[in-house]
Amino acid sequence: MKAIVAIIRQEKFDDVKRALMEVGCEGMTVSEVKGRGSQKGIRESYRGSSxxxxxxxxxxxxxxxxxxxxxxxxxxxxxxxYTGNIGDGKIFIYPVENVIRIRTGEQGDDVV
Ligand SMILES: Nc1ncnc2c1ncn2[C@@H]1O[C@H](COP(=O)(O)OP(=O)(O)OP(=O)(O)O)[C@@H](O)[C@H]1O
Ligand SMILES: [Mg+2]
Structure with missing residues (x-):
């Protein structure tokens, strides 16, 4: 098994969720996070200050x-x-050793 962790634009979440459901994705965990990528955030100026x-x-x-x-x-x-602009996000993939359904005690591939 593998874990997919995707960090995406907030406004793309509905599209991504729909696309995942179309390929048969059931369980997922979603959170709102803050982050930065290779641009180290954005520099903006406001009333003459940066x-x-x-x-x-x-x-x-x-x-x-x-x-x-x-x-x-x-x-x-x-x-x-995808939009093609900086900040579209990243996808990280990890190996998963095991999954246990608490209610039944079942384990492994068939539980996900
Ligand atoms: N190396 C990293 N480790 C952990 N999280 C990261 C890393 N790079 C990006 N992220 C997360 O992904 C989010 C989106 O990153 P982003 O798309 O800006 O990556 P990028 O490498 O700067 O690519 P781009 O040049 O397209 O902007 C970040 O806000 C952060 O939450
Ligand atoms: Mg970036």
Whole structure:
């Protein structure tokens, strides 16, 4: 199993959620986070002074999938989250050792 952690634009969340449902994604965890990428935030000027907004609000989606579903889900996120501008986000992929459904005690691939 793999964990997909996608950090995307907040305004792209509905599109990404819809794209994930279309490829059969069920469980997910979503949080509102703040972050910065390679531009280290944005420098803006206001009334002659320069301000650095160094943490920008983003949406974080975490999904644990069977390994053979990984590419399908990653492609869905990539397409739906894309604008082509800086700040579109990143997708991180991690190995997952095990998953346990608390209610039944079942474990492994069939639980995700
Ligand atoms: N190396 C990293 N580690 C952890 N989180 C990151 C990393 N890079 C980006 N992020 C997260 O992803 C969000 C979006 O990053 P962003 O899309 O700006 O990446 P980037 O590398 O600067 O690409 P781009 O040049 O397209 O802006 C950040 O706000 C941050 O939350
Ligand atoms: Mg960036």
């Amino acid at each position: 301000y650095c907004i160094d943490l920008i609000p983003k949406t974080r989606i975490e999904i644990v999938v069977k390994s053979d579903e990984l590419d399908l889900f990653v492609d869905a996120i990539k397409k739906a989250a």
